[in-house]
Amino acid sequence: MDDDELEGELRNPFPSPPSHYTRFTSQNLKLLSLLKTRVENGDAAPDDRQTTVLADQKDVPDWDLRLLEPPRVDWMLEDGEYSAFGDTWKLKEEVESLAKAGGTQLFPEDPSVDRRPHLKSILRTLLSSYTQLLDAVVQPPPTTSMGGDAAVPEWQAHLQWMHTMGQNLMAAANELRPAQARVNLEGMMRRQVELRREETKMIHEKCDTLERTLAALQQRTVSSLASTEPKASVEDTSASHPFFGYPHDAMDLEVLPLVNQDVLAWADAID
Numbered sequence: 001m002d003d004d005e006l007e008g009e010l011r012n013p014f015p016s017p018p019s020h021y022t023r024f025t026s027q028n029l030k031l032l033s034l035l036k037t038r039v040e041n042g043d044a045a046p047d048d049r050q051t052t053v054l055a056d057q058k059d060v061p062d063w064d065l066r067l068l069e070p071p072r073v074d075w076m077l078e079d080g081e082y083s084a085f086g087d088t089w090k091l092k093e094e095v096e097s098l099a100k101a102g103g104t105q106l107f108p109e110d111p112s113v114d115r116r117p118h119l120k121s122i123l124r125t126l127l128s129s130y131t132q133l134l135d136a137v138v139q140p141p142p143t144t145s146m147g148g149d150a151a152v153p154e155w156q157a158h159l160q161w162m163h164t165m166g167q168n169l170m171a172a173a174n175e176l177r178p179a180q181a182r183v184n185l186e187g188m189m190r191r192q193v194e195l196r197r198e199e200t201k202m203i204h205e206k207c208d209t210l211e212r213t214l215a216a217l218q219q220r221t222v223s224s225l226a227s228t229e230p231k232a233s234v235e236d237t238s239a240s241h242p243f244f245g246y247p248h249d250a251m252d253l254e255v256l257p258l259v260n261q262d263v264l265a266w267a268d269a270i271d
Helices: 004-009 019-023 026-040 073-079 114-137 154-175 177-228 234-240 255-270
Strands: 081-084 089-090
Touching: 019 026, 114 154, 154 177
Parallel strands: none
Antiparallel strands: 081 089
16 A cells, blocks of 8 residues: 555545554464563563564564554643544644634634624624625726736735634634533523423322312212112011011020020930
């Protein structure tokens, strides 16, 4: 793979796996671990060639085994950036101001300063430049003198000034994105709380309605059972009693033993 293909592959949004991924075999990782162990134990100097340190091992590659080690995170934290796919990325993403990006910033960089007066001035300047641009484009083009340089068109200066004004407006609006996102998130969370309270209130109201309905059904059932239950008369009670015909004073506990004795005597007589 030549340099152009490598550069294109590094900048590809979906790059192929690096070609050296085939080196991460179990054998090579074991050799790397053994190499580090022998160097740490003092059996070999750090500057010794790996072929010398691992002379008793088989299939020692000719390339440096230390390339298999993962990147040093402490170095990334110290530098504050890392390289990946041909680009350098910062560990902590920061939105650069217009001045740091190389543009002309016309509003204060300190976010604690009220920027509204400056933004209004920028907007008025933008509208004024637009009006002057329209006036400039209807004018005939400038003529060049003999042997002289061509004069810069007036409309080009207005167009460049409008471009600067637009950059300032966009930069100021982009710096408000975090605050806008925070306010939108607070509004969404507040709306969710209100919706949950409304749903909870509706559930409680529905439960109260069901409780009242169940209580009314229970009362109606009790009243219906009380109205349909038959009332037993004294005659029905005496007729259904096994000792009906006996006077009430004969249905005493003293009479029952006599009756039982008569039944037993009658059973003995039958036998």
